[in-house]
Structures are given as C-alpha cells and as structure tokens.
Amino acid sequence: MVEVTEVRKVYRQGDVEVPALSGVSLSIDPGAFLALAGPSGSGKTTLLNLIGGLDMPDGGQITVDGRDLGALSATALTELRLHRIGFVFQAYNLIPVLTAVENTEYVMLLQGVPKKERRERSMAILDEVGLSGLYHRKPAELSGGQQQRVAVARAVVSGPSIVLADEPTANLDSSTGEGLLAMMREMNEARGVTFVFSTHDAMVMEAARKVIRMKDGRLDGDRVQ
Numbered sequence: 001m002v003e004v005t006e007v008r009k010v011y012r013q014g015d016v017e018v019p020a021l022s023g024v025s026l027s028i029d030p031g032a033f034l035a036l037a038g039p040s041g042s043g044k045t046t047l048l049n050l051i052g053g054l055d056m057p058d059g060g061q062i063t064v065d066g067r068d069l070g071a072l073s074a075t076a077l078t079e080l081r082l083h084r085i086g087f088v089f090q091a092y093n094l095i096p097v098l099t100a101v102e103n104t105e106y107v108m109l110l111q112g113v114p115k116k117e118r119r120e121r122s123m124a125i126l127d128e129v130g131l132s133g134l135y136h137r138k139p140a141e142l143s144g145g146q147q148q149r150v151a152v153a154r155a156v157v158s159g160p161s162i163v164l165a166d167e168p169t170a171n172l173d174s175s176t177g178e179g180l181l182a183m184m185r186e187m188n189e190a191r192g193v194t195f196v197f198s199t200h201d202a203m204v205m206e207a208a209r210k211v212i213r214m215k216d217g218r219l220d221g222d223r224v225q
C-alpha cells in the first residue's frame with residue numbers, strides 16, 4: 001500500500017542544514033496498525049508528512065497505492081490526499097466554528113458526496129466512535145478526548161486507504177488515550193482501516209500490532225507483535 005524507499009529529508013534554516021531523515025525504507029501493508037516510535041526529534045512527523053504528501057523528500061521515493069508521489073502534479077497530489085489519505089493531528093485540528101457532525105462531513109463535502117449521504121455517514125461514524133447525541137456540539141464544547149474522536153471519525157469516514165495520526169494521544173491523559181487507541185484498533189479490525197501513528201509513549205506502542213522504532217532520522221529495527 002505504501003512503499004518508502006531510501007528517503008532523505010534535510011531542513012534548511014539559513015546556512016544550517018538539519019538532517020531529519022537519512023535513508024529510511026519501509027513497507028506498510030493494507031490493514032496495518034503500525035506505530036512509529038521514537039524520541040522527540042527522531043523524524044516521526046517528517047516521515048508522516050512525507051507519506052501523506054504534505055511535504056516532499058530530498059531523495060528517495062514514496063509510493064501510495066502504487067503511485068509515485070514525486071511524479072504527481074500538484075492537482076493529482078491534492079486529489080490523492082483528498083481521496084486516499086486521512087490525517088489525525090496531535091492538536092485535533094477541528095474547525096472551531098463547525099459542529100462535530102459538520103467537521104466530520106467536511107472532507108466528504110470536498111469530495112462532492114451528496115448532502116444527505118454526508119449527514120447519514122457522519123452520524124453513523126460518530127455513533128461508532130461513541131459520540132451519539134453530541135453531533136451538534138462545537139469543538140470548544142467537547143473534551144479533548146471527544147474532539148480527538150471526532151478527528152478520527154473525520155479521517156475515517158471518507159474511506160481513505162490509510163490514516164496517518166501524528167501523536168494522536170499526546171494531549172490526552174493516559175486512560176483517555178488508551179480509549180482512543182482501542183477505538184482506532186476496533187476500526188482497524190472491523191473496517192480494515194490501515195492506521196500508522198507516531199508516539200513516544202510506551203502505552204501507545206503496546207496497542208500497536210507492529211512497532212517501528214526511529215532514532216536520529218533512521219529506523220532502529222522493528223518488533224512484530
């Protein structure tokens with residue numbers, strides 16, 4: 001589903017070059033529930049952003065569903081992101097003026113899904129993540145854990161090939177984080193949604209089926225559960 005081959009990324013700040021990824025290769029299979037684990041600065045966010053087509057590598061290749069991201073036009077890349085990739089961020093990133101159900105509908109709106117179907121699918125997925133009855137709350141009227149459930153619902157509802165979640169539990173207390181992970185795992189098992197998430201939290205790694213460790217912009221071996 002995703003092939004990352006010898007990917008390199010260097011950030012430039014004036015004259016200073018900061019190497020973020022130094023030759024990373026990995027394959028992500030359909031149906032994976034994979035954790036990228038590593039300390040702060042190890043390159044997790046950079047790698048997720050490259051896989052999601054939010055940024056481009058300085059070397060190497062990334063393919064998603066067989067399509068080489070570096071070979072796509074800007075329009076084709078935007079289309080691929082819209083239809084194939086779901087994103088969940090550490091800070092939830094919901095749209096503050098929209099309700100839970102409107103936030104969940106948003107990607108489907110961009111995809112051109114008809115209004116009635118959008119609303120039905122959004123309500124069904126909010127029920128599935130345990131938010132029945134909270135459809136019409138705005139983000140500020142929801143707890144952090146509830147907001148992140150909306151973010152996962154929004155990422156999953158449009159039917160992406162893969163959901164990329166960058167430290168999704170970092171702002172949550174441990175039991176709320178554990179609940180969120182269990183919910184993601186359920187979606188992985190019940191719907192076959194592929195998840196890749198980053199973390200530096202041992203509890204979150206425990207929930208993964210496979211853990212790939214990163215250190216200083218390189219992979220540090222992996223552990224299969």
Ligand SMILES: Nc1ncnc2c1ncn2[C@@H]1O[C@H](COP(=O)(O)OP(=O)(O)O)[C@@H](O)[C@H]1O
Pocket residue numbers: 011012013018019020038039040041042043044045046047
């Ligand atoms: N926009 C940026 N400009 C300069 N350096 C960056 C930028 N983003 C990340 N880095 C550097 O790249 C390395 C990897 O960062 P990052 O991918 O954010 O790691 P992680 O998500 O594991 O904390 C770090 O050394 C970080 O300081």
Ligand SMILES: [Mg+2]
Pocket residue numbers: 044045046166167
């Ligand atoms: Mg990060």
